[in-house]
Amino acid sequence: xxxxxxxxxxxxxxxxxxxxxxxxxxxxxxxxxxxxxxxxxxxxxxxxxxxxxxxxxxxxxxxxxxxxxxxxxxxxxxxxxxxxxxxxxxxxxxxxxxxxxxxxxxxxxxxx
Amino acid sequence: xxxxxxxxxxxxxxxxxxxxxxxxxxxxxxxxxxxxxxxxxxxxxxxxxxxxxxxxxxxxxxxxxxxxxxxxxxxxxxxxxxxxxxxxxxxxxxxxxxxxxxxxxxxxxxxxxx
Numbered sequence: 001x002x003x004x005x006x007x008x009x010x011x012x013x014x015x016x017x018x019x020x021x022x023x024x025x026x027x028x029x030x031x032x033x034x035x036x037x038x039x040x041x042x043x044x045x046x047x048x049x050x051x052x053x054x055x056x057x058x059x060x061x062x063x064x065x066x067x068x069x070x071x072x073x074x075x076x077x078x079x080x081x082x083x084x085x086x087x088x089x090x091x092x093x094x095x096x097x098x099x100x101x102x103x104x105x106x107x108x109x110x111x112x
Numbered sequence: 113x114x115x116x117x118x119x120x121x122x123x124x125x126x127x128x129x130x131x132x133x134x135x136x137x138x139x140x141x142x143x144x145x146x147x148x149x150x151x152x153x154x155x156x157x158x159x160x161x162x163x164x165x166x167x168x169x170x171x172x173x174x175x176x177x178x179x180x181x182x183x184x185x186x187x188x189x190x191x192x193x194x195x196x197x198x199x200x201x202x203x204x205x206x207x208x209x210x211x212x213x214x215x216x217x218x219x220x221x222x223x224x225x226x
Binding site: 033035041042043044045048087095098099100101102103104105 | 144146154155156158161163169171202206214215216217218219220
């Protein structure tokens, strides 16, 4: 099976930078995705890394190291609205990569 | 543009009653479709996924079932609900193939079984 590990909770203050880590174990790899979910809402896609390195999208960046089976989501210039849960996810090779497996999620709390 | 809708948004059902949640996708053809469940404060558990009409893969043995009667319609059902079926149910779609890790989620259906 596939498994992903994330810290359960991270706290930070407005304007700061925070990094949310994700380590994964999978028998085959086809990219690491990140999702954001506000309380009571549906997850929304943030980023996708298929190759090693850093992908930047505005205040959010995502990094991948395939040799370390590790990635992280970097949030800069934190705002109160960034308080949410963040999930990393990989596609499951046992299903022809049709199925997306999610990590347990990291709850980010941004304080003033 | 593509859109996904699921309903109802909220429902409260007694134990032993039936369930039907419906999800439709517009603006795309032959999508992969998914049903996830999320317990309060927890992660996303995949229940079913479908790569085509009538093709359903079940991830968790339970009293729920799914059907895909049309290309862009996905239905989650139960004949008799259990207390443990309470949760936030999310329908999602992705393009067929495995180009990216992007899933598009519906607004969710919050089910409370009493």
